Amino acid sequence: MSDLSTRPYLIRAIYEWCMDSALTPFLAVRVNEKTEVPVAYVNGGEITLNLGAGAVRNLEMGNEFISCNGRFGGSPFQLFIPVEAVIGIFAKETGQGLVFQGPDSQQPPPDSGGEETKPKSSGRPMLKIVK
Numbered sequence: 756m757s758d759l760s761t762r763p764y765l766i767r768a769i770y771e772w773c774m775d776s777a778l779t780p781f782l783a784v785r786v787n788e789k790t791e792v793p794v795a796y797v798n799g800g801e802i803t804l805n806l807g808a809g810a811v812r813n814l815e816m817g818n819e820f821i822s823c824n825g826r827f828g829g830s831p832f833q834l835f836i837p838v839e840a841v842i843g844i845f846a847k848e849t850g851q852g853l854v855f856q857g858p859d860s861q862q863p864p865p866d867s868g869g870e871e872t873k874p875k876s877s878g879r880p881m882l883k884i885v886k
Contacts, residue, residue: 759818760818760838760839762838762839762841762855763816763817763818763819763838765844765853766782766816766821766838766841766844766853767816769844769845769852769853770806770816770844773844773846773852774808776846778846778847778848778849779805779807779846779847779848780805780806780807780844780845780846780847780852781803781804781805781806781844781845781846781847781852782803782804782806782821782836782841782843782844783801783802783803783841783842783843783844783845783854784801784802784803784804784836784840784841784842785800785801785840785841785842786800786801786802786840787837787840789835789837789840790835790836790837790840791833791834791835791836792804792832792834792835792836793827793832795827795828796827801842804825804834804836805825805847806823806844810825810826811823811824811825811834812824812825817838818838819837819838820835820836820837820838821834821835821836821838821841822834822835822836841855842854842855843855853885
């Protein structure tokens with residue numbers, strides 16, 4: 756049995772938290788050949804999308820992709836975003852959310868405490884408080 760990625764579950768959790776908190780969920784996406792977004796709105800290979808209920812229709816957040824219908828400059832567009840292309844999801848109003856480090860991996864992100872330390876070789880996953 757292969758390991759399931761936690762990324763789609765975390766994306767859905769932050770999305771639900773935003774909606775329950777009456778906040779606007781924004782999705783930051785790294786655009787690649789598998790991503791279907793309006794190219795005119797891509798900046799530096801990335802695009803930030805408003806996933807609020809008033810901004811998109813038919814939102815589907817699966818384990819492998821996110822899809823919905825949106826409007827850009829008044830024109831309808833079908834969006835298709837592979838989950839591995841998601842950089843992060845956050846609330847527009849507060850900036851709170853999650854940012855993913857690079858491609859989906861099973862390793863915890865490095866500690867950003869300033870000093871470089873060798874990773875512990877305990878073989879166990881580590882949890883870290885993210886504010």
